[in-house]
Amino acid sequence: MWTCHASGLTFRVVLLSGLLINPTVQAGESRIRNRTISYVMTDLFWSVYQTEDARAECPKGFNDGPREQFQKLFPDYESLSVEETQLAQEIQTWHPNTEPDGFDFFEVEGELSWGLNLDGKVSANDFTHPDGTLGIDNEVYRAVGCIIGFRGPDGVEYIFQNKAILDEVYNRMMIELTEVDSLENDDSVVINLYRGMDRLLTDATGQKVTAGGTQRIDYRWGESLIRQFAGQIVDGVLITEPIAEMIMPWQNLSVPSIHVFRDARFQLDLSSEQASGVLAGYADVDTWYYQLIRNDSTHHLSNGQISGISLYKALRRFADAYPDPLTGENTAISTSLDVKMAQVFIVHRDSRAGE
């Protein structure tokens, strides 16, 4: 009888067996195995509270983007050089500053926002959640809420960052809830954050992710992303303790980038097949900005009327946490992401799927 090579490969064969044997789940049956249930991210959007006509949050309208700003700055561009026009704008994009750029910036003026109360305080600058919760911290929304590219369903950021989650693997983030006794109420669960390394399980359209897929953990390149933190489940909602620093790999248009969130926490409605809610925390401002402009060229920013030059100044102006010890300027900004996840079986290096 033929066997597969040397004994060194034995454990991998076991792993493979685990991967290929998808634990069968009957309809209505719990997907908790050994007090563990896991979810893989399928949707991720910046939390932007929108009214139908946008008048409540953006009474002055939407911001101009690079194309509109270029036309206003250089009406006689044909008499000018590349250095005086295109490169002058690119220099400001890639070497941004907080000096005024001569354009009015339209920030969100409404009172409502999605997100969480990150600092536990209720202050004049905070938003109110549509459910009435006070003290919502989401200053990224204040900056991007009146920029078309960040608004759904057609904004360029809204479309592309989510498309990349389906299409790519670099950003395959997942959570594993352990020590789970109930998805309804459990006063103590332990959550592991991993990056997966496999394609998502979808229906026949290839677009709708379904529960019950399998993911291996990326230990090779994703080890620095692994985190462990505590949480509790209250009335079917997972509420996690803040994660001191969470790195979120972010891919949009084939450039590897990251976001760095401090004090990040999940608040997710749980079911046996999916999890949905928000991921909120304080984003490092410079990392946030450079993620955006590295992933999106000025062309893509233009399609969403996103002026990187103007937006950077707003992000710095609205930054509300982690002051620089030398300058006193805040280096982080409160934010929130709408998250959806599908239940998945995580395959560990040393165990079978679902165990």
Added chain:
Amino acid sequence: MSSLNQVALSLSAISFLACCSIAVGADEGLFAEAYRDVPMPEGFRVEASQEGPVFADASGMTLYKWPQHKLRNGYSGESPGSPACYEDVLTVTAGLMSPYPPGIRLPELDERKSCADLWKPVKADEGAQEVGEWTLVERRDGSRQWAYQEQPLYTSVKDQEPGDVLGGTRRRFGGDAPAKRVPVGPPSLHPPGFLIRSSFNGRMLATDRSESIYSYDGDTAESTSCFADCLAKWKPVLAPSLAREQGEWSLLERSPGERQWVFRGKPLYTHILDSGTWSQQGSDEPGWYNVFTQVADSYPSRFKPQHTMVGDVLADSDGKTIYIYHCGEDSQDQLGCDHPTETQVYRLAMCGAGDPERCLEYWPYVLASDNEQATNRTWSIVWIDPRTGRFAAAQQEDALRVWAYRDRPVYTFAGDSSPGDVHGGGTGEWRGQRNGLRAIMLRDDFFRGTL
């Protein structure tokens, strides 16, 4: 195990050469990609290069084509049979890339070259006759230019020695990259169902669906040890019933009627668990290797592979990621701007807001120490004037002695503070493809080998 070691090991078992191959590079002289003999006009030949076999003129200079490339607002490059690279010095942008409009004055017009200054059309003698896929196209002055598969042919002024491919590349580039010049050569000698991908590590064998191909240490041309459970992970690359052995390619009958392709004495497989078409995850399994028809020139000995969140990059001895600058102008002729002989206006804008001192601070050159020497044509040491970014004479005061990849200096990024950081990747216009910097990737599973 490092990627480099894996490449070296994968070649260690090579024991014979194909009928039509020629030595390549100083480093890896034994291993060259075989090619299919095609009829050629007199005065041309085939040269080995880092990009595989290429056609060359009588002096050995590589021939390039400039295929049409769809850009955001139109096309650049040449449609078959129609030369578009002429002696006109273009003065304004073409507006092929949004959002900037056409008609803006191009930089340094007083010293700007024409397309034909930099890309010499391969002219045909008066009595030249078309041969096979070599045809003649007429330029607008009535002269005749050689074309291969109807694409007009050129040489690059950057190439100095036979086998140089400094003017262009067969690497995969994105839709928003400039319309690049591509080396032209005879078809690689492999059966249908395969393709060869140019990568930083060399010319890698893949299926025609771009799945990575592997071989196993324990196999031989006559026997395989991958049966039973092994086949749950590894899929033999099977040959059709009419397939015949040829050159470096042979066949292994796994079972009656089931024959597996063998290359250079090793049966070939794909890895079922590879997560995408460019994934090389299978090479993480002990004893399994990707298969190369030829490996790239080795990088300087003090550089090393570095694990990062985005894959394995090339890093300096401190683990700092190494980057290369890419640039192509938004002009109809899509001239390059990433070489020290070309305008530095774009690079200086991106690396230091136009200030050379800031460039040296943010994107320092990778300096070569006095005792380091280049050992191949791909990785060279050049002298650079730090104030201009142009080549300098060795004796010039303040000139920097720096490492260059394909004749272009390489850099590290001040924003990378720890080994494994790749915070500079994608910096610049069009995600670093047109006027910006990208990391040199050794394992690019996530981003599919795009330059």
